[in-house]
Amino acid sequence: MPGDIVLPAGPWFDSHAHVYLYDLFDEKFGLGMGGEFDLALRLVHAAEEAGVCGILCPGIDWKTNRFAIELARRCPGKVWAAVGIHPNSVGKCHDSELDRVQRLSSDPVVKAIGETGLDRYHDDTPWDAQCNWFRGHLELAVTRNLPVIVHCRDAEEEITPILREYAGRGLRGVMHACAASWEYASQWLELGLYLSFAGSVTYRNRKFDAVRETARRVPLDRILVETDAPFLIPEPLRGRVSSCYVQYVALTGGFLAELRGMTSEDFAAQTRRNAETLFGLTL
Ligand SMILES: [Zn+2]
Structure with missing residues (x-):
């Protein structure tokens, strides 16, 4: 990390990081338990050292x-897992894949179903397939x-x-x-959902003004912070580094704290409590 950057004080909980998506994740390692697994462990350790x-x-x-x-098994009390098929991956999946997700979801380190959803931006996956898979994941989450x-x-x-349909079912x-x-965002909050903000909330472009407004108005007990690593490098590192690392969650968290007129310590503590409540963790 560039030497002039100071990470706002935490400690921070990163609610969404794809720790496996760095360069070394290579098909030739099969399940990915080779060199890239060691890399993931090193990345987790570096994040921990830096206040995550x-x-x-x-x-x-x-x-x-x-x-x-x-x-998650190798990093107890530090890393937890969620299981799901991303909307951009469902096109390549057989329907039976959801049964495998269901089986994995009973592992005690699995604290959520996902990532799932809908994506009109990368529209290489048929829309109907995205909707069916999304509903399948929501059924599973409710069950x-x-x-x-x-x-x-x-x-x-x-x-x-x-x-809204599934919120009515818990x-x-x-x-x-x-x-x-x-x-x-206000409709999602009415449904009881939490909102998690990534590095994009720090981007200076005008089109992100609306999400900053959302981040300013979310009730404090419904806000989370994340990296979406290795994507969405937050300011002031955007354009200066090539990947987003987990410890950069502090930059997005510090930005949100300032936006809300709070100290970074207080904001980090609040987002930790929210993560504990939503995912059933003890941090
Ligand atoms: Zn993601």
Whole structure:
């Protein structure tokens, strides 16, 4: 990390990090328990040294679901897993994949179902397939009484009625890397969902003004912070480094604290409590 950057004080809980998506994640290692697994352990350790007290690592397909579980087992009390098939991965999956997600979801280190959702931005996956898989994940979350981790990209209008339907059946969860205006975010909050903000909330472009407004207005007991690592590098590192690492959660957290007129310590403590409540963790 560039030497002039000071990480705002935590300790921080990163509610969404794909710790397995760094360069060394290579097919030739099969399940990914080779060199890239050691890399993931090193990344977790580096994050811990830099003030991160916990990480929720969601899978995006069969292989990464198992990776996330294995990583969580190897880092007890620090890393937890979520299992699901990402909307951009469902096109390559057989329907029976959801049964495998269900089986994995009974592992004690699995604290959520996801990541799942709808994505109109990367539209290489058929829309009907995305909707069917999303509903399958929501069914599973309700049945297992686990929170769901929702990816929503350019699909606010379509996703909201589906979420409302399942909220009536006890759905709990979080809208991850929230990019929504208050118009939609306020509806999700009414459904009891949490909102998690990633590095994009720090971006200076005008189009992110709306999500900053959302982040300013979310009730304090419903806000989470995340990296979505290795994506969404927060300011002031955006454009200066090539990947987002878990410890950068402090930069997004510090930004949100300032936006809300709080100290970073108080904001970090609040987001830790929220993560404990939503995911049933003890940090
Ligand atoms: Zn993600």
